[in-house]
Amino acid sequence: MKYVSDYIVPIGPEGLKIVNTGAWRTRYPVMDTEKCVKCGMCFMYCPVRAIIRKEDGSYEITFDYCKGCGICARECRVKAIAMENVKEGDE
Amino acid sequence: MNQRETIELLARSEDQISPGISACVGCNVELTLRTCMQVMGPNTIFAIPPGCMGGVGVVGWDKQSGAKIPVFFPLLDNPASMLAGIKMHYDRIGEDVNVVAFAGDGASVDCGFQALSGAAERGDKIIYICYDNEGYMNTGYQRSGSTTKGAWTSTTPVSKDGRGGKKQNKKDMPMIMAMHDLPYMATMSPAFIPDMVTKLEKAKAVKSGLVYLHVYNPCVTGWGFKSDESIELCRLSVETNYAPLFEVENGKFTLNRSLDNPKPLADFIKRFKKFRHLGDEEIAALQELCDSKAERLKNLASL
Numbered sequence: 001m002k003y004v005s006d007y008i009v010p011i012g013p014e015g016l017k018i019v020n021t022g023a024w025r026t027r028y029p030v031m032d033t034e035k036c037v038k039c040g041m042c043f044m045y046c047p048v049r050a051i052i053r054k055e056d057g058s059y060e061i062t063f064d065y066c067k068g069c070g071i072c073a074r075e076c077r078v079k080a081i082a083m084e085n086v087k088e089g090d091e
Numbered sequence: 092m093n094q095r096e097t098i099e100l101l102a103r104s105e106d107q108i109s110p111g112i113s114a115c116v117g118c119n120v121e122l123t124l125r126t127c128m129q130v131m132g133p134n135t136i137f138a139i140p141p142g143c144m145g146g147v148g149v150v151g152w153d154k155q156s157g158a159k160i161p162v163f164f165p166l167l168d169n170p171a172s173m174l175a176g177i178k179m180h181y182d183r184i185g186e187d188v189n190v191v192a193f194a195g196d197g198a199s200v201d202c203g204f205q206a207l208s209g210a211a212e213r214g215d216k217i218i219y220i221c222y223d224n225e226g227y228m229n230t231g232y233q234r235s236g237s238t239t240k241g242a243w244t245s246t247t248p249v250s251k252d253g254r255g256g257k258k259q260n261k262k263d264m265p266m267i268m269a270m271h272d273l274p275y276m277a278t279m280s281p282a283f284i285p286d287m288v289t290k291l292e293k294a295k296a297v298k299s300g301l302v303y304l305h306v307y308n309p310c311v312t313g314w315g316f317k318s319d320e321s322i323e324l325c326r327l328s329v330e331t332n333y334a335p336l337f338e339v340e341n342g343k344f345t346l347n348r349s350l351d352n353p354k355p356l357a358d359f360i361k362r363f364k365k366f367r368h369l370g371d372e373e374i375a376a377l378q379e380l381c382d383s384k385a386e387r388l389k390n391l392a393s394l
């Protein structure tokens with residue numbers, strides 16, 4: 001096996017191993033941007049880093065890897081995030 | 092570092108871990124790992140021994156890597172000595188790299204302890220982070236030296252009438268490591284991210300000797316609680332003094348959060364399946380131990 005690396009430890013030559021954790025979701029978070037006070041708590045505590053901060057200082061939930069744990073909803077002090085059930089046929 | 096600065100730092104630095112790793116839904120060790128490696132930054136080489144964070148794919152699989160920075164997969168028994176050698180190599184070629192271990196309590200408190208204690212005594216310049224989920228979780232929730240007394244684990248079962256659980260006290264690893272006269276030892280919690288980031292920055296700045304960081308991580312699956320409670324329960328562990336936040340710099344103890352007027356330990360204990368069989372007497376004994384440890388810490392911090 002040939003590795004291309006500047007390090008003494010190899011980095012996988014075929015890139016990152018990425019598990020499609022978005023497919024695990026049974027619930028998903030929905031953010032009410034009217035209620036959101038842009039405190040960043042949901043961003044700081046999301047274990048997956050599925051929430052990103054945008055240039056204007058607002059926060060957005062991305063769904064590629066969100067596992068639907070509900071931490072963001074529980075930690076939001078103004079209750080701006082609600083968890084909804086994933087229904088049959090949702091992508 | 093305050094909350095605003097912490098969020099700023101996290102928003103501006105790159106996540107070093109693969110975006111999709113198979114840690115349980117709501118796992119606060121995943122949050123801890125991402126946060127630690129984000130602060131350590133791209134100039135880092137790290138190692139994860141067998142355990143949950145290795146098992147969820149971070150150490151890579153089939154020619155693919157689970158992280159954007161180089162990650163080693165040492166044995167359960169030798170992360171510290173392996174990294175000590177790697178650090179020595181980089182010192183020899185004159186490159187300043189953060190060399191970091193991210194290891195479970197089984198790997199740190201039990202199996203790899205002599206390697207860690209040796210590296211600490213020699214003063215090898217590595218940063219050793221132990222995530223303490225109180226057991227060998229990745230292999231099916233077996234008890235470790237770090238499991239709290241009374242807890243159900245798969246090797247300390249509980250009978251139908253509520254008898255059983257672990258018979259011995261939890262090994263006090265932060266204190267054991269502090270007594271190695273380290274330049275820096277600190278405890279951390281994923282509910283207190285600004286505190287965690289401040290400590291990681293301090294760890295990076297240490298110029299000689301081993302740094303030991305101990306993270307208290309209640310485990311969703313092994314302790315039995317709902318995924319969305321993950322951070323709330325970490326916070327409660329600190330607020331009840333179950334998981335006191337403190338640091339020791341060259342022998343000087345500092346409390347990062349007051350240990351006065353804690354919430355009752357029962358408020359925390361009763362939230363977990365693994366403690367469900369405990370009666371009032373057993374909980375009172377845990378409270379007593381917790382109080383005496385808090386008292387000792389307060390005394391040490393007042394020196």
Ligand SMILES: Cc1ncc(C[n+]2csc(CCOP(=O)(O)OP(=O)(O)O)c2C)c(N)n1
Nearest residue numbers: 141142143167195196197198226227228229
């Ligand atoms: C010497 C040795 N014994 C047993 C194992 C099997 N094993 C793999 S992971 C693991 C659990 C490690 O527990 P811990 O370090 O606490 O990490 P966690 O699983 O809790 O993340 C065990 C026992 C091993 N890899 N090496």
Ligand code: SF4
Nearest residue numbers: 036037039040042076
């Ligand atoms: S925690 Fe709530 S208020 Fe704060 S940024 Fe997130 S959604 Fe907005």
Ligand code: SF4
Nearest residue numbers: 046066067069070072
């Ligand atoms: S549900 Fe969990 S994984 Fe999804 S955005 Fe919220 S905190 Fe992140």
Ligand code: SF4
Nearest residue numbers: 115118143228310311
């Ligand atoms: S078993 Fe516990 S520590 Fe391991 S991935 Fe699951 S929640 Fe995290």
